Amino acid sequence: MKRNATAQWQGSVKEGKGSLTTQSTTLNNTQYSFNSRFEEGVGTNPEELIAAAHSGCFTMQLSAFLTEGGFTVENIQTKCEINFLNGSIVGSHLTVESKIPGISEEDFQALVTKAEKNCPISKLLNTEITSTATLV
Structure with a gap:
Protein backbone atom coordinates (compact mmCIF):
# COMPACT_ATOMS: atom_id res chain seq x y z
CA MET A 1 0.00 0.00 0.00
CA GLU A 39 2.00 32.67 13.23
CA GLU A 40 -1.82 32.59 13.18
CA GLY A 41 -2.57 32.65 9.46
CA VAL A 42 -5.41 30.86 7.74
CA GLY A 43 -4.57 27.38 6.49
CA THR A 44 -2.81 24.29 7.70
CA ASN A 45 0.86 23.48 8.27
CA PRO A 46 3.09 20.39 8.28
CA GLU A 47 3.20 20.12 12.08
CA GLU A 48 -0.60 20.20 12.34
CA LEU A 49 -0.79 17.45 9.73
CA ILE A 50 1.74 15.35 11.64
CA ALA A 51 -0.36 15.84 14.78
CA ALA A 52 -3.44 14.64 12.90
CA ALA A 53 -1.57 11.64 11.51
CA HIS A 54 -0.09 10.70 14.89
CA SER A 55 -3.35 11.04 16.83
CA GLY A 56 -5.28 9.09 14.19
CA CYS A 57 -2.72 6.31 13.89
CA PHE A 58 -2.26 5.95 17.66
CA THR A 59 -6.02 5.87 18.27
CA MET A 60 -6.55 3.10 15.72
CA GLN A 61 -3.62 1.12 17.16
CA LEU A 62 -4.97 1.47 20.71
CA SER A 63 -8.41 0.33 19.52
CA ALA A 64 -6.82 -2.74 17.91
CA PHE A 65 -4.93 -3.66 21.08
CA LEU A 66 -8.04 -3.15 23.25
CA THR A 67 -10.14 -5.29 20.92
CA GLU A 68 -7.45 -8.01 20.86
CA GLY A 69 -7.57 -7.92 24.68
CA GLY A 70 -11.30 -8.62 24.62
CA PHE A 71 -12.44 -5.11 25.57
CA THR A 72 -15.23 -3.08 23.99
CA VAL A 73 -14.20 0.36 22.85
CA GLU A 74 -16.98 2.86 23.54
CA ASN A 75 -14.86 5.90 22.78
CA ILE A 76 -11.25 6.99 22.40
CA GLN A 77 -10.36 10.65 21.87
CA THR A 78 -6.73 11.56 21.31
CA LYS A 79 -5.24 15.03 21.03
CA CYS A 80 -1.68 15.24 19.71
CA GLU A 81 0.54 18.22 20.39
CA ILE A 82 3.65 18.53 18.25
CA ASN A 83 6.47 20.53 19.84
CA PHE A 84 8.31 22.47 17.11
CA LEU A 85 11.40 24.22 18.48
CA ASN A 86 14.30 25.88 16.67
CA GLY A 87 13.39 24.34 13.33
CA SER A 88 12.93 20.78 14.61
CA ILE A 89 10.11 18.65 15.88
CA VAL A 90 11.34 17.77 19.35
CA GLY A 91 8.31 16.01 20.79
CA SER A 92 4.87 14.60 20.30
CA HIS A 93 2.50 14.37 23.25
CA LEU A 94 -0.71 12.35 23.09
CA THR A 95 -3.55 13.16 25.48
CA VAL A 96 -5.98 10.25 25.51
CA GLU A 97 -9.44 10.10 27.03
CA SER A 98 -11.21 6.75 26.72
CA LYS A 99 -14.34 4.96 27.82
CA ILE A 100 -13.57 1.25 27.96
CA PRO A 101 -15.95 -0.78 30.18
CA GLY A 102 -14.39 -3.41 32.41
CA ILE A 103 -10.73 -2.52 31.93
CA SER A 104 -8.43 -1.88 34.89
CA GLU A 105 -6.35 1.26 35.03
CA GLU A 106 -3.20 -0.87 34.95
CA ASP A 107 -4.26 -2.79 31.82
CA PHE A 108 -5.40 0.42 30.12
CA GLN A 109 -2.10 2.23 30.76
CA ALA A 110 -0.14 -0.80 29.53
CA LEU A 111 -2.08 -0.86 26.25
CA VAL A 112 -1.69 2.92 25.83
CA THR A 113 2.08 2.54 26.20
CA LYS A 114 2.09 -0.40 23.78
CA ALA A 115 0.12 1.62 21.19
CA GLU A 116 2.36 4.66 21.75
CA LYS A 117 5.42 2.58 20.88
CA ASN A 118 3.91 0.50 18.07
CA CYS A 119 1.71 2.67 15.90
CA PRO A 120 3.39 3.22 12.51
CA ILE A 121 3.56 7.02 12.89
CA SER A 122 5.22 6.66 16.33
CA LYS A 123 7.80 4.43 14.71
CA LEU A 124 8.35 6.99 11.95
CA LEU A 125 8.93 9.94 14.25
CA ASN A 126 12.46 10.26 15.58
CA THR A 127 11.47 12.22 18.67
CA GLU A 128 10.35 11.79 22.24
CA ILE A 129 6.74 10.60 22.32
CA THR A 130 4.78 10.84 25.56
CA SER A 131 1.16 10.40 26.53
CA THR A 132 -1.35 11.11 29.28
CA ALA A 133 -4.36 8.80 29.33
CA THR A 134 -7.59 8.92 31.33
CA LEU A 135 -10.40 6.39 31.61
CA VAL A 136 -13.81 8.04 31.92
Whole structure:
Protein backbone atom coordinates (compact mmCIF):
# COMPACT_ATOMS: atom_id res chain seq x y z
CA MET A 1 0.00 0.00 0.00
CA LYS A 2 1.28 3.45 -0.88
CA ARG A 3 -0.33 6.79 -0.10
CA ASN A 4 0.66 10.19 -1.41
CA ALA A 5 0.18 13.91 -1.03
CA THR A 6 1.39 16.80 -3.16
CA ALA A 7 2.67 20.19 -2.06
CA GLN A 8 2.83 23.20 -4.34
CA TRP A 9 4.58 26.47 -3.43
CA GLN A 10 4.94 29.81 -5.14
CA GLY A 11 7.21 32.62 -3.98
CA SER A 12 9.65 33.16 -1.14
CA VAL A 13 9.29 31.33 2.15
CA LYS A 14 7.87 34.36 4.00
CA GLU A 15 5.74 36.00 1.33
CA GLY A 16 4.89 32.93 -0.71
CA LYS A 17 1.95 30.60 -0.46
CA GLY A 18 1.29 26.98 -1.11
CA SER A 19 -1.34 24.30 -1.27
CA LEU A 20 -1.54 20.68 -0.21
CA THR A 21 -3.58 17.95 -1.88
CA THR A 22 -3.89 14.39 -0.59
CA GLN A 23 -4.52 11.31 -2.71
CA SER A 24 -8.04 11.00 -1.26
CA THR A 25 -8.60 14.74 -1.90
CA THR A 26 -9.69 15.19 1.72
CA LEU A 27 -7.16 17.98 1.47
CA ASN A 28 -7.72 19.52 -1.95
CA ASN A 29 -5.57 22.57 -2.69
CA THR A 30 -5.65 23.35 1.04
CA GLN A 31 -3.66 26.50 1.64
CA TYR A 32 -0.59 26.80 3.78
CA SER A 33 1.90 29.60 4.25
CA PHE A 34 4.58 31.01 6.51
CA ASN A 35 1.82 32.68 8.53
CA SER A 36 -0.21 29.48 8.96
CA ARG A 37 2.92 27.67 10.04
CA PHE A 38 4.67 30.16 12.31
CA GLU A 39 2.00 32.67 13.23
CA GLU A 40 -1.82 32.59 13.18
CA GLY A 41 -2.57 32.65 9.46
CA VAL A 42 -5.41 30.86 7.74
CA GLY A 43 -4.57 27.38 6.49
CA THR A 44 -2.81 24.29 7.70
CA ASN A 45 0.86 23.48 8.27
CA PRO A 46 3.09 20.39 8.28
CA GLU A 47 3.20 20.12 12.08
CA GLU A 48 -0.60 20.20 12.34
CA LEU A 49 -0.79 17.45 9.73
CA ILE A 50 1.74 15.35 11.64
CA ALA A 51 -0.36 15.84 14.78
CA ALA A 52 -3.44 14.64 12.90
CA ALA A 53 -1.57 11.64 11.51
CA HIS A 54 -0.09 10.70 14.89
CA SER A 55 -3.35 11.04 16.83
CA GLY A 56 -5.28 9.09 14.19
CA CYS A 57 -2.72 6.31 13.89
CA PHE A 58 -2.26 5.95 17.66
CA THR A 59 -6.02 5.87 18.27
CA MET A 60 -6.55 3.10 15.72
CA GLN A 61 -3.62 1.12 17.16
CA LEU A 62 -4.97 1.47 20.71
CA SER A 63 -8.41 0.33 19.52
CA ALA A 64 -6.82 -2.74 17.91
CA PHE A 65 -4.93 -3.66 21.08
CA LEU A 66 -8.04 -3.15 23.25
CA THR A 67 -10.14 -5.29 20.92
CA GLU A 68 -7.45 -8.01 20.86
CA GLY A 69 -7.57 -7.92 24.68
CA GLY A 70 -11.30 -8.62 24.62
CA PHE A 71 -12.44 -5.11 25.57
CA THR A 72 -15.23 -3.08 23.99
CA VAL A 73 -14.20 0.36 22.85
CA GLU A 74 -16.98 2.86 23.54
CA ASN A 75 -14.86 5.90 22.78
CA ILE A 76 -11.25 6.99 22.40
CA GLN A 77 -10.36 10.65 21.87
CA THR A 78 -6.73 11.56 21.31
CA LYS A 79 -5.24 15.03 21.03
CA CYS A 80 -1.68 15.24 19.71
CA GLU A 81 0.54 18.22 20.39
CA ILE A 82 3.65 18.53 18.25
CA ASN A 83 6.47 20.53 19.84
CA PHE A 84 8.31 22.47 17.11
CA LEU A 85 11.40 24.22 18.48
CA ASN A 86 14.30 25.88 16.67
CA GLY A 87 13.39 24.34 13.33
CA SER A 88 12.93 20.78 14.61
CA ILE A 89 10.11 18.65 15.88
CA VAL A 90 11.34 17.77 19.35
CA GLY A 91 8.31 16.01 20.79
CA SER A 92 4.87 14.60 20.30
CA HIS A 93 2.50 14.37 23.25
CA LEU A 94 -0.71 12.35 23.09
CA THR A 95 -3.55 13.16 25.48
CA VAL A 96 -5.98 10.25 25.51
CA GLU A 97 -9.44 10.10 27.03
CA SER A 98 -11.21 6.75 26.72
CA LYS A 99 -14.34 4.96 27.82
CA ILE A 100 -13.57 1.25 27.96
CA PRO A 101 -15.95 -0.78 30.18
CA GLY A 102 -14.39 -3.41 32.41
CA ILE A 103 -10.73 -2.52 31.93
CA SER A 104 -8.43 -1.88 34.89
CA GLU A 105 -6.35 1.26 35.03
CA GLU A 106 -3.20 -0.87 34.95
CA ASP A 107 -4.26 -2.79 31.82
CA PHE A 108 -5.40 0.42 30.12
CA GLN A 109 -2.10 2.23 30.76
CA ALA A 110 -0.14 -0.80 29.53
CA LEU A 111 -2.08 -0.86 26.25
CA VAL A 112 -1.69 2.92 25.83
CA THR A 113 2.08 2.54 26.20
CA LYS A 114 2.09 -0.40 23.78
CA ALA A 115 0.12 1.62 21.19
CA GLU A 116 2.36 4.66 21.75
CA LYS A 117 5.42 2.58 20.88
CA ASN A 118 3.91 0.50 18.07
CA CYS A 119 1.71 2.67 15.90
CA PRO A 120 3.39 3.22 12.51
CA ILE A 121 3.56 7.02 12.89
CA SER A 122 5.22 6.66 16.33
CA LYS A 123 7.80 4.43 14.71
CA LEU A 124 8.35 6.99 11.95
CA LEU A 125 8.93 9.94 14.25
CA ASN A 126 12.46 10.26 15.58
CA THR A 127 11.47 12.22 18.67
CA GLU A 128 10.35 11.79 22.24
CA ILE A 129 6.74 10.60 22.32
CA THR A 130 4.78 10.84 25.56
CA SER A 131 1.16 10.40 26.53
CA THR A 132 -1.35 11.11 29.28
CA ALA A 133 -4.36 8.80 29.33
CA THR A 134 -7.59 8.92 31.33
CA LEU A 135 -10.40 6.39 31.61
CA VAL A 136 -13.81 8.04 31.92
